[in-house]
Amino acid sequence: MAKRTQNNDLFRSAADIEADTPISVGVTTVGPEGFLAFQPMSLLDWASNFPIKDMKRLKFSLPGGRSDAEAVLGFFGVDSPQHWQSALPAASLALRQTQVLNARSEAVTAWVREAEIVASQIPLVDYDEAKLRSSLTELRGLTREQFDIAIEKAQVICSHVGVALVIVPELPGTRLSGCTRWLSDTHVLVGLTTRYKKDDQLWFTFFHEIGHVLLHRERLSFVVDNAAEYISDDVVDSGMSFYEDEANQFAADTLIPPAALTNFLDLHGETLTNDEIHNFAESIGVGPGIVVGRLQRDKVLEWHQGNALKQTVDWGFAEEEY
Template sequence: MATGWRGSYYRYKELFLNISVLYKKRADLRAFLEIVLSIVAVIVFVMFALKPTALTIISLVQQIKEERKTLSTLTQKANDLQKAGTLLAQNQRYIDNINTAVSSAPAPDMFMKQIEGLSARHSVDLMGLVVSDVVLIGSPKTIRISGELEPLPESANEMGYSISVKGSFSNIDNFMKELEKLRVISTIDSVTVNSSVTESGRVIVAVISGRVPYLGSSGKVSEVLSHKRPLSLSMMRKLESGLGIPAKVLLKTSEEFQTEKDISWNNYPIKEMRDRSYFGEKALEKSTLKELIEDFFRPIGSPAYVVGMLRKTYYRSKKPINKYSLAVWSAYVIKKANKIKYPIKFQKGSVDLEFMRKVAKLSVEFNGPLLARDLLIKYGIGLIIEPHFSNTYLDAMTILTNKDHPIIGLTIRQDRLDNFWFTLMHELAHVALHLDNPINLFYDDLDDKDVSSEEEGAADKLAGEALIPEDKWINSPARLIPSPIAAQSLARELGVHPAIVAGKMRHENARYRYLYALLGQGEV
């Protein structure tokens, strides 16, 4: 018998010849093979022809569902806009009064005209009207009022005045009553009354001293009107007593979240919450949206309570923010921070420039962000990292509702070392500077470079000083030369990561094409 490959060849040849002869002789075998091959052909056809069609049908069904959901959302928004239009029409006269009374600068001419009209209406002689020095153009200096006088609303400036009037007692009494109700809000600090007898009878001479508060810079007015800065309770009282605007109108900034029945449960980012496992083991198909949301918020309060906290908030962002998504993100950050076992309570004053520079020096370590988190916990501060939700445009948040344990939430939206360290320093600056501020929550979109808020401007300044002292920056070649060598040299001198210096060089000189390799992209 042949050996090697020839032997194998002859054996296989004989085998196939035998099978061929058998196939021709056996009709049943031929039928069986044809059936098997037909089945295989059908299977192949289904896999390569019908599968794409089935996938297309499934995709279209999903698309229809999404479009129906979008239509429902648009319908809800249209209804909300209609409600907003109705509310605007109902309160238009209050808005007109606000536009007249609340200005970004003192209005002595308007005030004097109103006093002249008031004196003529009540038949009193206006002997004198003096207003204090005011800045009509430029930034006015906030005047600190002594403890003997009634404090003005937070962050308000003032225009002092002194009015001398002469007339009968009843006329002067009516004059003063109307003075307190002027459209231009006025605070009366003191009244001096003298009387004398003349040929026409007894005459009363009254000298009235007081102040006209105004919100301050146009930036502050814009912040109030754009809901970045809330009206304080004292501001609301002044607007109510001075303009007759009901406080409930000023408090009712939106019909949403006032009560549980006003909450639109469909507006919550359910899909993103599910993808992030916010609902835990709770089955979505076995629970209503209301049950899911309430269960998520329950450890810290009701959904209405959490969103209510957002009203006492400063928003650094020009973009519209989805309050439902922001409430969910904030609640999750608070829940995670509440699980931290802090060794001590936060001590006011422990976060200062020296401490912030100590934190900044951790940037040179390969695990610097983790070391910073651990150091802050030792001081009673929670640092939570959680990606932002869609339509929130958020870099960070500082929560000061619990003075024992302030919370800093970061989104790492940019995922660059320079951005991480500046954002962290900015939020620490809020803790250092604004712990006792009436505003308890600061939301920061640091892409917004137009800083009109005093709080945000101060936080930016302290953060910059903590990372790179101004005296070092002014005398460094890095200020003028966009060179990696200059950046690394100043970083070594300060003991911080070169990304921090590179970020400042790019920002200060608007040279965003330079030094990208030093920023630590994707290294946070």
């Protein structure tokens, strides 16, 4: 079954199932020893730790015409499991997890690798921080448009400032929302998953990652952000809490200026009808679902309130049948 492609196949099919045997990892900032402790094993045993069936189903960039084990080696561009381990990012990689979620390290690295492969297909100019900052108003304005059209426009805008924006499905066992990685001194990857199905969650995650790009380049050249039941999830690792809080605040304030939100709640906090929320969103130039999501996160609205104003994202991409 042929898949639909847009913008160098930046969109990928959605994976919604959970992993059968996750490994509990909490939050890990990886040092020189590597991503996780690696025990020598045979090629077949090593390859069996990767969700190969799901990678095929979701049309990851596995080389064809090889055994599964050889395909995984080719996918990562290595010649042995030991080479895979030594090639992993070390001191600059941080994995954000919540207390209630687990992740499989092999699945996480496969997802990141696919994001890198897709990003490598995108023509980029050199990174320009000033242009990225000046593009924020245009980017936030895209939240008013139909999501599939808006995300394509966002990809173009990002490519013109040196940012490769890619969307890759969530592999079972990863529970990811996105990542930020500096591929070089002049190019940066922002990867998002198709985990979330509402526009407010996706746009918040996007601006969260942009916050990492703009605020944390010198300290965090590679961040993998885990998803949670809600996008305001708690960060376990105290060393990452500061950066995550900053990125969350950046996303929140970029999407909805604090003074405007305060004035709106002073005027309408007792009523908060859908019409009032819609009109406020129009006045500040964002989609109404963005406002609903913020009010829910701030516990001004209950989670069941206002959802009619959100966009439901239907990715609509076929998966390979196995």
